[in-house]
Amino acid sequence: MRLKTVFLSVLFGVTSFLLQAQGVSQQYLNYIERYKGMAIDQMLRYKIPASITLAQGLLESGAGTSTLARKANNHFGIKCGRAWKGPYVLQDDDERNEKFRKYRSVEESYEDHSRFLQQARYSSLFDLSPKDYKGWARGLKRCGYATNPRYASLLIDLIERYDLDQYDKYKSSKLHFDYSSIDRQLNSESLPSHLVYRNNENYYIIARAGDTFDLLAEETGVSARDIRKFNELPKGYRIQAGDVLYLERKRKKAAKKYKDVPHVVKAGESMYNIAQRYGIRLESLYDMNNLPADYAIQVNDRLRVR
Known part of the structure; x- marks a missing residue:
């Protein structure tokens, strides 16, 4: 048994030497x-x-x-x-x-x-x-x-x-x-990971039931702290199914196609929802419209997004 082990060790050594000599x-x-x-x-x-x-x-x-x-x-x-x-x-x-x-x-x-x-x-x-x-x-x-x-x-x-x-x-x-099965798996919702979308030159995902910041951080490689920061969410916020979560810092203005195209506020919308929809920072949305931080928007308000 010992001789066989020695033989195999020698054989492995010779093989490795030959491979190295051949540059492979x-x-x-x-x-x-x-x-x-x-x-x-x-x-x-x-x-x-x-x-x-x-x-x-x-x-x-x-x-x-x-x-x-x-x-x-x-x-x-x-x-x-x-x-x-x-x-x-x-x-x-x-x-x-x-x-x-x-x-x-x-x-x-x-x-x-x-x-x-x-x-x-x-x-x-x-x-x-x-x-x-x-x-x-x-x-x-x-x-x-x-x-x-x-x-x-x-x-x-x-x-x-x-x-x-x-x-x-x-x-x-x-x-x-x-x-x-790959035809169905590539770029399809059957993938276990979240689909990644693009809006205003930024990547985002749509949250599902049971998502947490830590789980999303593990999946995407973006820290839980940064996901909160990029989406202007408080530390104690609990993710809801359907939340739009950006994986980079949002832009100050919406895409060029929205130039001179105001957003008309609909029932149930908030300044935050509108900012997420266009992929812009909430603070920028207030600034563009010269609104105080405590302004409560009304249905049919017309807001600049660029």
């Missing part, structure tokens, strides 16, 4: 082995080279070890953008606290990556052969997928170092992934 990582090899079938499947469905998908996954997620990959199943560093209506996490990137998409599974991340590349800005890539990984790598950089000036060369190096282009030759796959 066992962690990267494990990632490739785990997700190559998924990358091939995506290639057959979307015509994106499997080598590119794998190389981007390796690079963007650190072979599945990055914070985004572990906490959000985000293997491709995709940020929210205006079209994203699903959950997100905050992480520093080019700027502080940028919003990155959050997925229920790695399968969702791979599927969304393929869909993401269907945007018009990447359309030129699909004129290339699925076997032209160098053209794809350079095209991704040219189309603005990443800001790193070495992005294309990093992808090409990974593909050649790990022989990833071998997976571009597949014409069929024995592995079949079920994406039918």
